[in-house]
Amino acid sequence: MNDNYLSAANTGANNLSPHSQLNTYSSSLSSSSATASLSHGAANSMKSQMTGPSEAGISRSPSTSNRETQKKKIGHREVKDGVVHYKKISTDELKKSIQFGIVHFLSEQNRTQMDRDLLMQDFQIVETVQFPKTGSPTTPAHDYSDFKLKVYAPYGFRYLRRKFNVNEVDFMSALGDSELKEVSNPGASGSVFYKTSNDKYILKTVQYQECEFLKTLLAGYTLNLLQNLINQKFSLLPTIYGLYCYQKYELASFLSDRTNIRIVIMNNILPSDVPIHEKYDLKGSSHKRKASKEERAKSNPTFKDLDFLEEHPNGLMLDEKNYDNIIGSIKRDCLILESFGIMDYSLLLGIHNLEKERNNTAIEAYYEARINNPAYNNPSVNSNGSMSASNRYSISTGRSIENAFNISAVPAKNSKGDRLLLYFGIIDILQSYRFKKKLEHTLKSMITDG
Amino acid sequence: MNDNYLSAANTGANNLSPHSQLNTYSSSLSSSSATASLSHGAANSMKSQMTGPSEAGISRSPSTSNRETQKKKIGHREVKDGVVHYKKISTDELKKSIQFGIVHFLSEQNRTQMDRDLLMQDFQIVETVQFPKTGSPTTPAHDYSDFKLKVYAPYGFRYLRRKFNVNEVDFMSALGDSELKEVSNPGASGSVFYKTSNDKYILKTVQYQECEFLKTLLAGYTLNLLQNLINQKFSLLPTIYGLYCYQKYELASFLSDRTNIRIVIMNNILPSDVPIHEKYDLKGSSHKRKASKEERAKSNPTFKDLDFLEEHPNGLMLDEKNYDNIIGSIKRDCLILESFGIMDYSLLLGIHNLEKERNNTAIEAYYEARINNPAYNNPSVNSNGSMSASNRYSISTGRSIENAFNISAVPAKNSKGDRLLLYFGIIDILQSYRFKKKLEHTLKSMITDG
Numbered sequence: 019m020n021d022n023y024l025s026a027a028n029t030g031a032n033n034l035s036p037h038s039q040l041n042t043y044s045s046s047l048s049s050s051s052a053t054a055s056l057s058h059g060a061a062n063s064m065k066s067q068m069t070g071p072s073e074a075g076i077s078r079s080p081s082t083s084n085r086e087t088q089k090k091k092i093g094h095r096e097v098k099d100g101v102v103h104y105k106k107i108s109t110d111e112l113k114k115s116i117q118f119g120i121v122h123f124l125s126e127q128n129r130t131q132m133d134r135d136l137l138m139q140d141f142q143i144v145e146t147v148q149f150p151k152t153g154s155p156t157t158p159a160h161d162y163s164d165f166k167l168k169v170y171a172p173y174g175f176r177y178l179r180r181k182f183n184v185n186e187v188d189f190m191s192a193l194g195d196s197e198l199k200e201v202s203n204p205g206a207s208g209s210v211f212y213k214t215s216n217d218k219y220i221l222k223t224v225q226y227q228e229c230e231f232l233k234t235l236l237a238g239y240t241l242n243l244l245q246n247l248i249n250q251k252f253s254l255l256p257t258i259y260g261l262y263c264y265q266k267y268e269l270a271s272f273l274s275d276r277t278n279i280r281i282v283i284m285n286n287i288l289p290s291d292v293p294i295h296e297k298y299d300l301k302g303s304s305h306k307r308k309a310s311k312e313e314r315a316k317s318n319p320t321f322k323d324l325d326f327l328e329e330h331p332n333g334l335m336l337d338e339k340n341y342d343n344i345i346g347s348i349k350r351d352c353l354i355l356e357s358f359g360i361m362d363y364s365l366l367l368g369i370h371n372l373e374k375e376r377n378n379t380a381i382e383a384y385y386e387a388r389i390n391n392p393a394y395n396n397p398s399v400n401s402n403g404s405m406s407a408s409n410r411y412s413i414s415t416g417r418s419i420e421n422a423f424n425i426s427a428v429p430a431k432n433s434k435g436d437r438l439l440l441y442f443g444i445i446d447i448l449q450s451y452r453f454k455k456k457l458e459h460t461l462k463s464m465i466t467d468g
Numbered sequence: 469m470n471d472n473y474l475s476a477a478n479t480g481a482n483n484l485s486p487h488s489q490l491n492t493y494s495s496s497l498s499s500s501s502a503t504a505s506l507s508h509g510a511a512n513s514m515k516s517q518m519t520g521p522s523e524a525g526i527s528r529s530p531s532t533s534n535r536e537t538q539k540k541k542i543g544h545r546e547v548k549d550g551v552v553h554y555k556k557i558s559t560d561e562l563k564k565s566i567q568f569g570i571v572h573f574l575s576e577q578n579r580t581q582m583d584r585d586l587l588m589q590d591f592q593i594v595e596t597v598q599f600p601k602t603g604s605p606t607t608p609a610h611d612y613s614d615f616k617l618k619v620y621a622p623y624g625f626r627y628l629r630r631k632f633n634v635n636e637v638d639f640m641s642a643l644g645d646s647e648l649k650e651v652s653n654p655g656a657s658g659s660v661f662y663k664t665s666n667d668k669y670i671l672k673t674v675q676y677q678e679c680e681f682l683k684t685l686l687a688g689y690t691l692n693l694l695q696n697l698i699n700q701k702f703s704l705l706p707t708i709y710g711l712y713c714y715q716k717y718e719l720a721s722f723l724s725d726r727t728n729i730r731i732v733i734m735n736n737i738l739p740s741d742v743p744i745h746e747k748y749d750l751k752g753s754s755h756k757r758k759a760s761k762e763e764r765a766k767s768n769p770t771f772k773d774l775d776f777l778e779e780h781p782n783g784l785m786l787d788e789k790n791y792d793n794i795i796g797s798i799k800r801d802c803l804i805l806e807s808f809g810i811m812d813y814s815l816l817l818g819i820h821n822l823e824k825e826r827n828n829t830a831i832e833a834y835y836e837a838r839i840n841n842p843a844y845n846n847p848s849v850n851s852n853g854s855m856s857a858s859n860r861y862s863i864s865t866g867r868s869i870e871n872a873f874n875i876s877a878v879p880a881k882n883s884k885g886d887r888l889l890l891y892f893g894i895i896d897i898l899q900s901y902r903f904k905k906k907l908e909h910t911l912k913s914m915i916t917d918g
Contacts, residue, residue, distance in 0.1 A: 135695050135800055137807040138688035237687060238588035244694040245585050350585055357587040 093208015094223070102200060103221060104210045106278045107266060111162050113198045113212055116221070116264050116281055118160055119149055119167035121194035126156075127172060128186050140174040141236040168263035170229075174236060175260045181243055182257050182285075185311065189259070192216050193283075217290030221283050229280040229447040232261060234446075235358055242354045253352070254347050254365070255446045257285040262367060287443030288368045292427070294318070294441070296369040298326050326367075332433040334440070339390070340428045344442065351444055360447050368441035370427070385437055388429045543658015544673070552650060554660045554673060555727045557716060561612050563662055566671070566714050566731055568610055569599055569617035571644035576606075577622060578636050589623040591686040618713035620679075624686060625710045631693055632707050632735075637660070639709070642661055642666050643733075667740030669709065671733050678898040679730040684710060685897075692804045697832045704797050704815070704894045705804070707735040737893030738818045742831060742877070744768070744891070746819040748776050776817075782883040787839070790878050794892065801894055810897050818891035820877070835887055838879045 090295075102109040106455070123145075146168050179189060198212035198221065212221040224232070246253050260283040260304030265276050288294055298321045301307060307323035321329075336344070348365070355363060372378075372385055376465045427439040541547075544555045544682070552559040573595075596618050603609030629639060648662035648671065656884055662671040674682070688706070695704050710733040715726050748771045751757060757773035771779075798815070805813060822828075822835055877889040 135803060136691060137804060138691055139807050237691075240587055241586060241687075241691065241694070244691070244698060248694060248697055353585060354587060357589050 033333070036218050043302065047169055050214045091208075095208040095210055102210065105279055107279065109200055109210065112210070112279060113200070113221075115149075115160075115162045115165050116167070116262065116279075117194050117198060118162070119147065119165065119264070120260070120262060121190050122149070122157060123147055123167060123172070124186065124190050124193075125170055127176060127452065128190075128221065131173065131176065133180070136174065136240065137175040138139060138237060141171045141233065141240075142165075143171055143173065145169045145172050163266050166265040166267060168265065170233060170261040171236060172261070174240070175258070178240065178243070178257075179259050181247065182259070184259060189219075192218055213286065217286055219283055220286050221281050224280045224282050224448060226278070226280065227442070229261065229282075232258070232282065232448055236338070238354060238358060238411045246350070251350065252347050254344075254442050255351050256443065256447060259283040282448070285443075287366055287445070288441055289427070291369050292439065293375060294368040295328070295371045295374055297321065298323075298365075298367040298369075299445075300326060300367060301363075302365075330432060334438065335433075336428065336440075340430070344428065348444075349445040355444070355447060362449050363447045364445050366441075366443045366445045370441075371432075372437040372439070382389070382425070384437060388427065388439075482865055531729075541658075546662055547659040552660065555729055557727060557729065559650055559660065562660070562729060563608075563650070563671075564716065565599070565612045565615050565646050566649060566712065566729075568612070568619070569597065569615065569714070570710070570712060571640050572599070572607060573617060573619055573622070574636065574643075575595055575641050577626060578640075581623065581626065583630070586624065586627040586690065588687060590627070591621045591683065591690075593621055593623065593625070595619045595622050613716050614715060616715040618711070618715065620683060620711040624690070625708070628690065628693070628707075629709050631697065632709070634709060642668055663736065667736055669733055670736050671731050674729065674730045674732050674898060676728070679711065679713070679732075682708070682732065682898055688804060688808060692800075701800065702793065703801055704794075704795050704892050705801050706893065706895065706897060709733040711736070734899070735826060735893075737895070738891055739877070742820050742889065743825060744818040745821045745824055746779070746815040747771065748773075748815075748819075749895075750776060750815045750817055751813075752815075780882060784888065785881045785883075786878065786890075790880070796880065798894075805894070805897060812899050813897045814895050816891075816893045816895045820889040820891075821882075822887040822889070831889070834877070835879050835889060836875065838889075 064333050096103045096106075104112055146166055147157065148154065148164075149157050149160065150164045151160060151162065176186075179186065192214040196215040198214060201211040201213060209223045213219070214221075239258070242253065243254070245251075262281045262283075264279040264281065267276050288297070297318065300323050302323070304323055304327070307325075309319055309321045309325055313319045313321075355361075368379070372381060375381065427441060430438045430440050432438060484681055499874040504689075507830045546553045546556075557615065596616055597607065598604065598614075598616050599607050599610065601610060601612065602615045612650075642664040646665040647747070648664060651663060656836060661674045662673075663669070689708070692703065692705070695701075711713050712733075714729040714731065747768065750773050752773070754773055757775075759769055759771045759775055763769045763771075805811075820831070822831060825831065877891060880888045880890050
């Protein structure tokens with residue numbers, strides 16, 4: 019079997035490097051140890067029934083909804099009378115409450131919090147704000163149920179957003195100015211996904227254990243980010259912009275059950291202004307890595323490793339510099355993921371095929387610029403100590419994209435010679451806890467069965 | 469009382485800033501809260517009997533040794549038959565063993581360890597190497613007692629040294645090529661201090677609690693360092709190059725007591741090639757902050773806050789840029805010290821007076837360059853992501869100094885108009901644990917006495 023998904027090759031007119039197969043994607047993504055490879059296999063066998071989008075890289079248009087599928091209760095997500103509920107709270111109430119609470123919190127933070135150095139202790143802090151329906155001296159009235167908002171590491175995430183070059187006003191505007199779009203295609207986890215109307219940010223519900231796990235990651239994640247900034251290197255890890263917990267509560271009763279809904283805000287790996295023709299969830303393993311029939315029936319299916327090898331038996335060709343950048347990023351990212359015992363992650367790959375949109379001159383120009391100008395591949399640290407966005411351009415507008423921290427579109431070719439733009443990102447890193455739990459359960463059942 | 473130790477003023481011919489008193493050193497060094505100021509006071513009252521050098525900033529020539537003073541046992545340091553012992557191990561055996569062990573470890577590390585990103589987990593790692601007198605397949609024979617060397621965070625400190633722009637070969641050479649000089653003037657803690665023969669590095673014994681405390685600081689310390697690198701800012705915090713534990717042991721007996729001697733390697737704040745005419749240990753407090761008679765009798769005494777105010781009632785004048793740099797550093801450094809509950813630290817200030825060495829043209833030229841060229845104050849991050857040493861020059865040689873991470877000499881004037889070079893560094897940060905213990909003890913005795 020051909021494991022070489024990506025290979026360095028001569029795709030650019032100005033690039034005279036020989037057509038050499040330098041390395042394989044899968045040998046970098048999989049750990050070199052046999053144990054870790056085995057783990058990937060185990061993870062795959064458990065995930066093989068899973069369908070739907072991963073935690074990032076939401077399909078651009080909602081897929082044709084199937085009434086019967088939507089009626090099912092998956093995890094905490096349930097459809098009642100055509101309305102999606104999460105932990106028995108209607109999606110409308112949930113998304114409007116969190117929009118209201120988060121934007122209020124952020125604008126207060128902007129008003130009062132001075133920029134300063136980040137401290138280790140910032141990751142431990144949790145702030146709670148009460149939002150009674152009737153309003154309070156510090157919070158405005160609203161039309162939803164009384165709720166509390168817990169804000170995890172408020173200064174820590176504010177610092178991270180600055181380093182990711184996210185403008186706070188733009189961020190609040192994206193979150194609060196228009197309705198969040200629910201992605202109607204739920205993952206197997208029963209999580210609810212929302213996208214901001216500008217397609218930049220994803221809000222996803224996470225379980226208690228995922229939330230706790232993320233909190234333990236934050237310091238190492240930041241250490242990694244700062245090193246990338248100093249070394250002017252990219253990361254394919256998810257960019258995480260905030261972690262919150264919505265709590266519905268009744269003022270009248272101290273005994274009432276509190277509903278905790280934890281929300282993480284992340285980047286959207288796939289672009290909003292470039293059509294994606296193929297989408298893959300890759301693990302560097304071949305065991306049961308084929309998209310299900312249900313997934314294939316969707317309008318924007320997410321394919322898997324075996325589908326990729328069938329579609330691209332000779333892999334994709336990148337020029338040497340882009341290839342080295344991607345492989346270098348994957349190696350660095352895997353080092354930190356491994357150090358936290360994270361095994362059950364995927365590489366999301368979105369492919370735009372330029373030959374399928376021949377009349378789009380903006381994308382053509384972008385492709386040529388990326389191929390001919392190696393400077394596009396060198397991010398620079400600007401005077402604020404954040405990644406400079408000056409090298410990235412939004413294809414549709416020509417303006418710079420503020421949130422384009424991760425490697426933006428990478429030019430490539432398939433074996434037919436079609437020009438491609440590739441979008442990469444590592445996803446599903448928070449499911450390690452769930453994975454470990456499942457593995458434990460599986461091992462226990464094996465012992466019992468034997 | 470005049471609390472303005474430093475003030476921004478026009479000291480340079482090319483600097484036309486008005487003679488303005490911008491801020492005070494003491495208001496920055498002391499915490500703004502009343503509680504913290506009180507703590508400083510309490511700390512001072514306990515430290516007022518202490519004499520001798522602090523953990524860095526060793527006087528350049530050994531002071532006239534007093535036989536009677538040397539006979540005393542202070543802490544674990546004891547003089548027997550004219551030979552200094554620490555935990556009953558002769559200083560000669562101790563320093564030769566640690567030189568031997570550390571240099572062997574570092575050369576092995578250099579041979580085998582690849583550079584990679586730093587991970588959070590690197591700070592937890594402790595490696596132990598056995599050095600039997602007779603040698604082993606992996607260690608050479610030696611003339612001292614059998615010993616073990618524990619190396620704390622070996623990759624963590626290697627990474628820090630690289631960021632501090634310390635060349636590993638130069639570091640090993642400084643540690644191993646010639647005998648360590650014991651600084652004969654012990655601190656009240658009973659610690660033993662060694663200096664490398666090139667005066668760059670200080671090796672100091674630390675207590676178990678100080679060692680444990682340092683280990684908890686490392687991640688936050690590194691976070692702070694990386695932020696300073698990104699923001700191209702200086703820090704006055706001690707630069708820490710390594711933490712080790714020497715253990716003497718007898719192969720024959722498993723029951724024999726093991727002697728643990730913990731050693732931290734740090735920078736020497738004071739220069740080896742510029743005479744220091746005044747030296748101060750400052751806490752931003754006036755309570756009992758006067759050097760003792762014993763201290764004053766020394767050839768290179770360390771004075772305190774009240775002595776400074778007596779000698780410099782109008783403070784020292786810095787140009788605005790240098791003043792802002794120093795105050796900015798102190799503010800950032802105090803933020804991290806406070807976040808770790810470190811209260812009992814000092815600012816070491818060494819003053820070279822150019823008028824007292826009129827014939828030294830190298831120092832004159834350096835002073836003029838620092839005054840006239842603001843670029844000297846702007847460190848730049850080089851391609852290795854470490855502080856560039858290109859802006860610093862060793863006065864005697866004109867060559868760049870590899871280990872000059874901290875702010876190098878800052879030009880200033882005293883009220884008489886004498887031109888000065890100031891050397892700054894924050895010291896005694898590890899004694900927080902000891903301080904807390906003493907405070908607890910004092911409070912307990914107060915309650916009992918009442």
